[in-house]
Amino acid sequence: MKRRGFLIAGAAAAGGALLVGVGLQPPDARSRLGTGRGAPQPPQGDGVALNAWVQIGRDGRVSVAVPRAEMGQGVHTALAQLLAEELDADWAQVGVHDATGAPVYANAALLLNVLPLQPDDDGALARFARGAAQRLGYSLGLQVTGGSSSVRDAWEPLRLAGAAARNLLLQAAAARWQRPLAELKTAGGFVLHGERRLGYGELAAEAAQLSPAHELPLKRREDWSLIGRSPPRLDLPAKVQGLARYGIDVQLPGLRHAALRQAPSFGGSVVRFEVEAIRQRRGVFDAFLLNEGSAVVVADSWWRAEAALKAHPPRFHAGPRAGLDTAGMRQTLQRALDQHSGTGFRNDGDARAVLARAGAVLRAEYEAPFLAHAALEPLNCTAQVKDGQVHVWCPTQVASLARWKAAQVAGVAQERVTVETTYLGGGFGRRLETDVIEQAVAIAMRCGGAPVKLLWNREEDFTHDVYRPLAMARFEATLGPDGLPMAWLNQVAGPSVGTDTVARLLPGLAADLPDKNHIEGAFELPYAIPHLRVRQLRVPLGVPVGSWRSVGHSLNAFFTECFLDELAHAAGQDPLRYREALLARHPRHLAVLRLAATQAGWSSALPAGRARGIALHESFGSICAQVAEVSIEAGRPRVHRVVCALDAGTLVHPDTVRAQMEGSILFGLTAALHGEITIANGAVQQRNFPEQPLLSLAETPQIDVHLVPSTAPPGGVGEPGTPPTAPAVCNALATLTGRRIRQLPIRL
Known part of the structure; x- marks a missing residue:
């Protein structure tokens, strides 16, 4: 028990905090609902928020808040399915929107992946550790996509959010018709009573003023019509039509483009960079050292910024780790095994x-x-720093950490940072890192309020991975x-x-x-x-x-x-x-x-x-x-x-x-x-x-x-x-x- 306790404490510390004192139980799914008027999401168009997870428009369109990044794994569809199942929504009327940063959107299940437990261990210590890890993830507000945890985390909260919204709509219809709630049912985006029916869009405004019932039973498995089936994926039409926006696609008025070169050796530094010559080139706005190991060019197109770096490549000092090689590292591991x-x-x-x-x-x-991760979409991030506000558009798996790191770099409060997560052209764990986001914000701070898109070339992507x-x-x-x-x-x-x-x-x-x-x-x-x-x-x-x-x-x-x-x-x-x-x-x-x-x-x-x-x-x-x-x-x-x-x-x-x-x-x-x-x-x-x-x-x-x-x-x-x-x-x-x-x- 002492050894396992030490390992669990160590795992928690590696995640940034100790489990001890956090709590015995995981966060209650109901506590993650939010409320209609206090929902952390601003309404989409004429939408009405029934809780933090779902908005309904006057036309009956259902929009589900999704706090996880879509990188081809179908998470936008799966999370929407969970909610739509319990809401009894018409799938043709369901869409998604990105959830902004708020505690209810935290990935409470993520830190389960750091616990050194056997999968079938259900002892008291294991139950305590799992509950405390989930509560810690929720308390930290980790809006992170990783560890194959998105559906596992959403399994109860999203279904409960759908059931709560359905209950509010039933209450609103019962009040309008002056009929007992038990006489009403729902199907395909409507509340039904005999031959009468009211669309969800007609009831949403009234429903938002109510409070969900204390008991919110979920559907029986045999009554599911969406979960376990494969309705059309919500992300595919835009991708097939070429309308999907990845980070590399972001376009904004007055957008500038940045390319960079980083020291090829680990810990290397720039010893020469022809800044003045580069600044004289056509289309170049600026050239500078981002830090001791990185040189940057900002221009009116990425090709001109990249061409400037190719024409005037920075020279680097190899640094203290110039002697590293694979053969030596293999010997180091073998010596460790011998001990x-x-x-x-x-x-x-x-x-x-x-x-x-x-x-x-x-x-x-x-x-x-x-x-290397070798995702097909190279690392990129677009950032704008203007009037004390920071706006970031990026393909990231860590929206909450991106916001925190952007605030650190810009020297502002997190409340002044907005992060918009685009589609990801591959993640595989590489976009759990924030290095390109920090770089983009630092570059944007030199651009006089203009937005700037930083794009790594493929060679930078391969040679500066984690x-x-x-x-x-x-x-x-x-x-x-x-x-x-x-x-x-x-x-x-x-x-x-x-x-x-x-x-x-x-x-x-x-x-x-x-x-x-x-x-x-x-x-x-x-x-x-x-x-x-x-x-x-x-x-x-x-x-x-x-x-x-x-x-x-x-x-x-x-x-x-x-x-x-x-x-x-x-x-x-x-x-x-x-x-x-x-x-x-x-x-x-x-x-x-x-x-x-x-x-x-x-x-x-x-x-x-x-x-x-x-x-x-x-x-x-x-x-x-x-x-x-x-x-x-x-x-x-x-x-x-x-x-x-x-x-x-x-x-x-x-x-x-x-x-x-x-x-x-x-x-x-x-x-x-x-x-x-x-x-x-x-x-x-x-x-x-x-x-x-x-x-x-x-x-x-x-x-x-x-x-x-x-x-x-x-x-x-x-x-x-x-x-x-x-x-x-x-x-x-x-x-x-x-x-x-x-x-x-x-x-x-």
Whole structure:
């Protein structure tokens, strides 16, 4: 209990505050409703706010406030579905608008991802920690999109908001008709009483003056007409028609454009910048040093600003970390593993003692590289600082932090900062950072009140990312008489995402504390192993690291599922049957594993030169299994088919879930086959897609997604499809070639 308590406190501190004293219970869903007249949202057009989450226009249009960023994951649609279901709205009349900063829009579920708990742990300490983490997230006002938490957070509040608005409309109609509430019902945007009906738009103004009933029962599952179905997505028409506004599309009167160059080596500085020559160029407004490591040009078009930097490139001093290189950092991690230190995240039984007595010990070391996010929309932000007000337009996953950081840079109160979140052309965790926002605001302060759009070129995007960490895992295991693992020892070494992130956002609170994000997916194994020891070694390497799609799960699923496959082969057992034998106490995992295997035809014959591999992983409240079918063509791995099974609890929009699984698998394949960031002389070597390619259409396999029906609350969807992909492919290749792949990207 003491160890777990320490880890939980450390996880909370890494998030910026301690859980202790915050509260035992998560925030009550009703407390997040807001009120009609006190709603934090200004009405849209002639809309009337019935609570903080929903406005209804005179024409009956329903507009749902969405405080999460839309980056292709369908969150605008899913959150609107939750509310519209309980409101009994006509889906054709439903739209969304961005929620402004207010406590009711905080992501209370986000900090659940930092707790070092087993997914099925329901003890008193676990319940306290989960409740307190949610209350802390709510108290901090974290309006953040990440951790596959958007639907999980909205599951109760948005449905309750819809039920509350429906209740107000019923009350208003009952008062107008002078009939008991029990005689009325709702359907398709109308309140009905026999043959009479009133549209929601006709009742909204009266409803807004009332208070919702104390009891707001939610619909029974069997009465749902929207949740669990796939109505047309709300974001697609604008995207298909080319009308969707991403950050890079923002246009404003008098807009100026900024390009920049940052020191190529970590910690480098500018030693020469031809400011006067650049200022003489056509269309250039200004050229200056933003800080000691960044040079900026502001012009009437981005191409002119960029051309000025190409014509007069700044010269840089390499700085104190010029000696960094990948080979040296790998040696640093290996030395850390040799020391057997770090933080224990799991210690069931006595793995060390069992291994010391074992006649045969299987050992393996795995490695995963630094990875860039490589979103298709380069980093950008538009900012205007005028008359003491700051206005920011940006594709961000952290609207509340963006507002806070913009206020810091401009030296104004947060109430003077407005942040408009555009569509995101890819996030994957990179847009959890605020660096480009801070830069844009600082540049705008020099532009005399004119708005300015800062756009990084692709080379800046690749070489100044916050990367998925370079990491190594060292395993030792011994098998029992039945061939199943008796003891399992795993040490994972690499930089801490949590420590690095806190250091960037809250430098005064940065500390070397246990980081669940670094070790997740390694210590919560569902397999029944009597003696299981997992340790974390946090090793700073001087390279900025951050959240990358599925964070630590993307590393540790590769490590653990590949090593488990090694044990199965060492025992002479089928990898599927081996996993089944270890999952007797986890029926949901077992069902997902078997569904993937059955749909892939696991036991059926394959054409000559092909093999199958399997992997199972739980992350963000969802369980995902994948079977990959591979061959080798011209000395390179060729993935022909991936079969995916997913238990993500209740599915709000199944078509979107399938699409997210397909996208996650392609993301994972890109990383497994091509992804690698290397460092030499303190600088990133890969500068654009030719050196760090995306998966091509010709390489894309057939992907079959199978969704498990469930009555459990929703799990995450945006990230759980990525972790099993690399191990499934590597396990198939090991079956095919007889050689284990222990280092990514895959090289045969």
